[in-house]
Amino acid sequence: MLEGPTLIAFASLLVTAILAATQIISWIKDQRSKRMAEMMREAGAEEQRDSIAVATSERAVLIVERALVKVEAEAVLARKEADELRVTVKVLERTVREQQRQIDDLTARLAVAERNSQ
Amino acid sequence: MTEARRIILWRLVKRAFYLESIEVMFAVLCILSALTIILFPASAPVAVTVLPYWAQNLWASFLGIGGILNAVGILSGNVYLRRAGLFLLCGASSCLALLLFSPWGGFRIFGGLTYACAAFCVGTRIRLLGKTKDALHLLIWAEEAEQNRKRRK
Numbered sequence: 283m284l285e286g287p288t289l290i291a292f293a294s295l296l297v298t299a300i301l302a303a304t305q306i307i308s309w310i311k312d313q314r315s316k317r318m319a320e321m322m323r324e325a326g327a328e329e330q331r332d333s334i335a336v337a338t339s340e341r342a343v344l345i346v347e348r349a350l351v352k353v354e355a356e357a358v359l360a361r362k363e364a365d366e367l368r369v370t371v372k373v374l375e376r377t378v379r380e381q382q383r384q385i386d387d388l389t390a391r392l393a394v395a396e397r398n399s400q
Numbered sequence: 401m402t403e404a405r406r407i408i409l410w411r412l413v414k415r416a417f418y419l420e421s422i423e424v425m426f427a428v429l430c431i432l433s434a435l436t437i438i439l440f441p442a443s444a445p446v447a448v449t450v451l452p453y454w455a456q457n458l459w460a461s462f463l464g465i466g467g468i469l470n471a472v473g474i475l476s477g478n479v480y481l482r483r484a485g486l487f488l489l490c491g492a493s494s495c496l497a498l499l500l501f502s503p504w505g506g507f508r509i510f511g512g513l514t515y516a517c518a519a520f521c522v523g524t525r526i527r528l529l530g531k532t533k534d535a536l537h538l539l540i541w542a543e544e545a546e547q548n549r550k551r552r553k
Contacts, residue, residue, distance in 0.1 A: 298491020302484040309480030
């Protein structure tokens, strides 16, 4: 059993050892909380990076969609132009055919007139 | 040890001696006396010799570990380690003061008062460190940031 001076010494040393141990424990807790805060910060940064990536991809999709709309509009215009050109070609073909017929007619008439003059 | 590490360590030691010269001296003295008492038990203070051998060694180890923790805390700028070391030193000095005041220590009032004063001073230092922990860190960081800014210019 502890008695006399040993008891005094042991008691005072024990109390201060407990106080020192609380300091060490609070230091460890502080370190842990710092590490947690760092992890949280890293997680936040990762989230931000993800959101930036999402925003970038959304933007890319938007740009592609816009380009697609433009191309479609151009295609519609080109189709319309092609239709118009086809109509013009048909009209021109008809005209050419009529003129050819007229030429044939005139040639036939000329042949008849030549035969009559002989 | 690389050159950069050596320079950083030297800077830390210099800063510790500039800012906390008395505390560093106290820690070094405690470590030296602990080593002396553990290696040569006959050199222990008279009041401590009334304790059994293991208790003498326990007291000396409190001095030594307290001094080492305090010195490491000062060098690394860790207030928790500093406070833990100071708690151990406070315990060792208050234990000695109590022994000197007691009949087993021969009622040595002046010697007891000296060690009680030491314990009180260490206690106030512990309190001050606890209160100004964040302020101290901020000051050191601000100083380092200022130096870095000047160096960059």
